[in-house]
Amino acid sequence: MSLLAASALLASVTFWSHPAAAQNVLSKALQDRVQENPHTTEADVAAGAKVFRRSCSLCHGADGTGGDGPDLTRGVFRHGSSDAALFRNILTGIPNSGMGGIYQPDKSIWQVVSYVRSLSRGGGEEEVPGDPRRGGMLYRSRGSCSDCHRLNGSGGRLGPDLSDLGWRRAPDHIRASIVEPAESIDGGYRTVEVRTESGGIVRGVLRNEDRFSIQLFDEFENLRSFQKTELTAIDKPEESLMPPLGSFFRGRDLDDLVAYLYSLRPE
Ligand code: HEC
Ligand code: HEC
Structure with a gap:
């Protein structure tokens, strides 16, 4: 089977876990793929947004600011920020993570890349008010966070591990998780x-x-x-097992705590 025939066949279905054999055909096909995104018009962004809502928002959030998958609005990507890297990661997924590949025609994948780029705030890190060092002290002393959360290898397991939270989540999401946990329940924690x-x-x-x-x-x-x-x-109540902690953290305390949590990155 020619590569073209193979990708046409694969493009006709969208599925997440795929046999290693199909993956090999694809990675070979990837070798001679275009390096720069050929589909970047406004219409492409709109088409990409549709695919995103259908296939990505479940994990990355409706607005791309993160869910079980990382925040994609930073414009800087740990697994590569070039067009080609984004294309590859979206096509094949990221090995040993929650993210499988997506089988769509090249054009739609490029359109998703355009959409993801359109989400970018450009500056990488978002500026947050607050003092992360003081926030770290608050984390350890108030609100019993570590009863339920692991951080760098210690703490409870009822809630998500927070060690790389700042990579996975945008500051607004972190803030909302503390003040209004029921509004943003993590998919894996119903x-x-x-x-x-x-x-x-x-x-x-x-x-x-x-x-x-x-x-x-x-x-x-x-x-x-x-x-x-x-x-x-x-x-299955639409509540989080995490109590709302807005009354423990307000104003400067909340800013500091968010700044601390946002500073947590994978090594
Ligand atoms: C089942 C959940 C899930 C779905 C669906 C999903 N992703 Fe992901 N995605 C993840 C996870 C988890 C990671 C982090 C992988 C890692 O490095 O551990 C990730 C990583 C990424 C990355 C790399 C981020 C970086 O910093 O390098 C990009 C880009 C991305 N996803 C885009 C998409 C797009 C576009 C879609 C839809 C076509 C999608 N994802 C669908 C879970 C998902
Ligand atoms: C009684 C257990 C419990 C305590 C105490 C607790 N949490 Fe949580 N937390 C959870 C659970 C369960 C979730 C997942 C459900 C959800 O998203 O609300 C969660 C989610 C979160 C999230 C969202 C994580 C993500 O991946 O999006 C953040 C941020 C967070 N907690 C921070 C804190 C901080 C900071 C404290 C202390 C001030 C704290 N939590 C105290 C149980 C707890």
């Missing part, structure tokens, strides 16, 4: 509450669910598994 036959209630983070059983990580960090037949109710 709250679930089950009631057992004996009347007990167990609350935690949903891990897995199928027709017959449900697994959750309870508030004491135990992985609990239930057969659905032994439960009288399963509720």
Whole structure:
């Protein structure tokens, strides 16, 4: 099969996990791909926005400021900021991360690249008010953050690891997560509450669910598994297990805490 035929075939479907064989064909095809984005008009950006909403926003947020995947509005990308690098990362995904590839015609991928560029604030880092050093002290002393969050290898596991938060999230999102956690619940951390036959209630983070059983990580960090037949109710409230902490952190304290969390980057 020629490379062209192969990419036409692959372009006809969009799927996330793909066999290694298909990947090889693609990476070979990548070798002679264009280096500079040929599709950068306003119409291209609009077309890219559509693909983004459908295939990317689930992880990167509707406005690209981050979700389970990193904030894409910085304009600087850890895995490469050139057009060619963006193209490659979007086409093949990033190995051993949550991000699979997307099979679309080259043109749509370039359009997504244009859209991602259009999100960029240009300056890389966003200026944030606040003193990260003081914020670090607040993090350690107030609000029990480390009961639920890991940071550089220590702390609880009920909430997401915050070690690289500043790379994954824009400052506004970080601020909202603290003040109004229910507004921006992280996809992997849905709250679930089950009631057992004996009347007990167990609350935690949903891990897995199928027709017959449900697994959750309870508030004491135990992985609990239930057969659905032994439960009288399963509720998934649109609430975060993280309490709203806006009353503990306001004004300068909140600015400092956000500045600290935004400064957390992968090495
Ligand atoms: C299932 C979740 C998921 C989906 C869907 C997803 N991504 Fe990602 N994306 C991630 C994760 C997680 C990373 C970080 C990978 C790593 O380095 O660990 C990432 C990384 C990236 C990067 C590299 C960021 C950098 O700093 O180098 C780009 C660019 C990107 N994604 C764009 C997209 C686009 C465009 C789409 C849609 C076509 C998309 N992603 C769909 C989860 C996702
Ligand atoms: C009782 C447990 C608990 C405590 C205490 C707690 N959190 Fe959380 N946090 C969570 C959970 C669970 C989530 C994921 C659900 C969500 O997004 O709200 C979360 C999410 C977050 C997020 C969003 C992370 C992301 O990847 O987007 C940030 C930021 C955050 N917490 C910061 C803090 C800070 C700062 C403190 C202390 C001032 C704190 N948390 C205290 C449980 C907690």
